[in-house]
Amino acid sequence: MYYADMKRWDVANGPGVRVSLFVSGCTHHCKGCFNKEAWDFCYGKPFTEQTEDEILRELEKSYYHGFTLLGGEPFEYENQKALAPFLKRVREKFPDLSIWCYSGYVFDKEILAQMFPKWNETREMLDCIDVLVDGRFVEEQKQVDLLFRGSANQRLIDVKKSMETGDVVLWERPSGTCKSASKVRKNLLSGAGKHSTHLDGRKPSSLLMTG
Numbered sequence: 001m002y003y004a005d006m007k008r009w010d011v012a013n014g015p016g017v018r019v020s021l022f023v024s025g026c027t028h029h030c031k032g033c034f035n036k037e038a039w040d041f042c043y044g045k046p047f048t049e050q051t052e053d054e055i056l057r058e059l060e061k062s063y064y065h066g067f068t069l070l071g072g073e074p075f076e077y078e079n080q081k082a083l084a085p086f087l088k089r090v091r092e093k094f095p096d097l098s099i100w101c102y103s104g105y106v107f108d109k110e111i112l113a114q115m116f117p118k119w120n121e122t123r124e125m126l127d128c129i130d131v132l133v134d135g136r137f138v139e140e141q142k143q144v145d146l147l148f149r150g151s152a153n154q155r156l157i158d159v160k161k162s163m164e165t166g167d168v169v170l171w172e173r174p175s176g177t178c179k180s181a182s183k184v185r186k187n188l189l190s191g192a193g194k195h196s197t198h199l200d201g202r203k204p205s206s207l208l209m210t211g
Contacts, residue, residue, distance in 0.1 A: 001025070001047040001082035004038040004072060008058055014100040014131070014148060015173060016065025019058050023047070023083070026073035028104040032139035034150075038072040052086050059094055066098035066130075075103045075111060080121035087128035101129045104136040107157050108168055131171045132157045147173070 002024040010020040025041035037043050045051075059067060067090055074083055090099060105111050111134070115122040126132075133149050133156055141151040148156060161169040 004044040013068040018066045020068040023072040030137040069101040084121040084124040091128045098130045100131045102133045107134040
């Protein structure tokens with residue numbers, strides 16, 4: 001698997017301050033996609049054990065609330081084969097951190113109905129993921145004020161509750177999350193100076209990545 005980018009201090013892709021991994025490879029090719037370069041499965045850098053260790057070391061810092069997977073498409077099977085064991089490492093080392101994942105695949109109709117019966121990796125990934133933001137980006141339904149998603153068709157799904165009940169259960173945001181995340185981000189940025197916000201050392205054009 002290849003990855004397009006890694007970000008630290010990310011507050012755009014899930015609650016609180018997070019480390020986010022943007023994997024490469026996507027077959028959806030959504031109109032208006034913000035990250036078209038990552039459609040290519042070989043875009044960016046190889047995702048290695050060293051990359052995994054780097055992310056795990058970053059997550060040890062006390063101000064992080066969680067880890068987020070984006071793309072590209074994490075649930076492309078080629079990516080699942082690398083991500084399933086890595087997510088297990090994250091979950092085992094940081095049982096209290098939240099894990100979010102963005103996927104263009106629809107949770108109940110595609111991931112559960114089609115992938116889950118075929119691939120053990122799908123089951124292993126879902127066992128580790130707390131919240132799945134599902135559905136392809138639809139430019140005609142784009143709304144800039146949506147919480148943690150780009151278009152109105154996409155859903156914030158509580159994976160564990162959904163698996164337990166057999167129905168799609170939407171995630172509810174805990175009170176106070178926005179205030180605490182903003183405070184931490186302000187403190188981090190005040191001391192950031194010229195330091196990169198990318199784990200791989202490149203200086204970004206923005207701290208936030210939305211789409």
